[in-house]
Amino acid sequence: MLANFLSRSSGDPEVAGFYDNYEKLDPDQGKMLRNLRNNGQYLVVICDYNSGQSFEDVVLRAVFEACETRGIESLAQTRFDEAERLLSDWEKKSGDANSVRNFYEDFSTSLEKIAPAIIIIYCSLAA
16 A cells, blocks of 8 residues: 555545545544645665565666666666676777777776776786
8 A cells, every 4th residue: 555655646546535535534644644745656666685686786676677667767877787888889899709809908998997096017928
């Protein structure tokens, strides 16, 4: 009931019925609830904490699923999204799927952008 109350607009007929019934039991409290909600609604996120994932992963997955269910495009970028974007960018730069890339150099360039204070030392092994 609480999820329905929060996820639907307060103007929704079913939620309006909830207010009417609540006001029959406690007129002051019912009016207060109606005024608190106004016409807004909330995104209700139900987390599956028994999945064995980290708290951050559980919450993020639940938020994305709730957004998808409600038809809301999520603009949040995860670390996984950034990794996919970077790999795609590297693939475009190489041009040829069979070409040999210097991943260490790509990593160094990316790291310098993220943390410019870190100095990367290049080592060469003598044969």
